Amino acid sequence: MPPSSFGLLYNPLADGCSHEDYHGSRFGAVQVACPLKKVQAISGDDVLLPCHTDPRINLSTSTLDWKRPDLLRHDPRYIVYVYRNQKDDPQSDQDADRTSVSHRVLQWGDLSLLISSVRPSDSGPYESYLLDYGCVCTIQLNVVNRTTEVPSTASPSTRAADQSRAGAANFPAVAFALMITVLIVVGAA
Known part of the structure; x- marks a missing residue:
C-alpha cells in the first residue's frame, strides 16, 4: 500500500473521537x-x-x-x-x-x-x-473570488510590519514622483 497523499493514516474511531469530531x-x-x-x-x-x-x-x-x-x-x-x-x-x-x-x-x-x-x-x-x-x-x-481577501492568520504586529516594509519598498517611487512635481511647479513659476 502506498503512503497516503494526505499524511499519516488516521483512524479517528480508534482514539475515541465523538461523531462531531469525526466526519465520516x-x-x-x-x-x-x-x-x-x-x-x-x-x-x-x-x-x-x-x-x-x-x-x-x-x-x-x-x-x-x-x-x-x-x-x-x-x-x-x-x-x-x-x-x-x-x-x-x-x-x-x-x-x-x-x-x-x-x-x-x-x-x-x-x-x-x-x-x-x-x-x-x-x-x-x-x-x-x-x-x-x-x-x-x-x-x-x-x-x-480572486478579489476577495482570504483571512490572514498573521498577528496584527506582523501585518503592521509587513505593511511598513511594503511602504518602505515604495519610497523611491514616491520620492521620484514628488521630485517631478516640485520641478514642474518650480519650472512653471
Whole structure:
C-alpha cells in the first residue's frame, strides 16, 4: 500500500473521537474518512476534496457517488460524480467535465474528488457515498473570488510590519514622483 497523499493514516474511531469530531461513517470493518471537514478554494483554481477508506481497500470494482446534499434531487447539480462498473458513469451534472476521481488510486482506497475551475456556485457540502459499504463522508467547500481577501492568520504586529516594509519598498517611487512635481511647479513659476 502506498503512503497516503494526505499524511499519516488516521483512524479517528480508534482514539475515541465523538461523531462531531469525526466526519465520516463506519460500516463493519470499513470506514470512509475525510481528513478535512472544510476546504477553501479560490475561484478558477482546481481543488481536491480528500477522502479515503480506512483500512485502505481496493475500490476499483466498487460503486461510489459524490453528491451535493444541500441541493434538491431534481437539481442537475445534485449528482456531482458517479463511478460504476469500473468506469465513470454519465452524470446528470451540467458540469460533469469538471469533476473526476483518479481511477489509478481507487485501488488504494482513495476516492478524493477533483473539481476543476471552481466557482463560487460550487460552494457547499459535498458528500461521498460508497454504496457497496454504506459509508458516507461530508466535506464543506467554500469558494471565494480572486478579489476577495482570504483571512490572514498573521498577528496584527506582523501585518503592521509587513505593511511598513511594503511602504518602505515604495519610497523611491514616491520620492521620484514628488521630485517631478516640485520641478514642474518650480519650472512653471
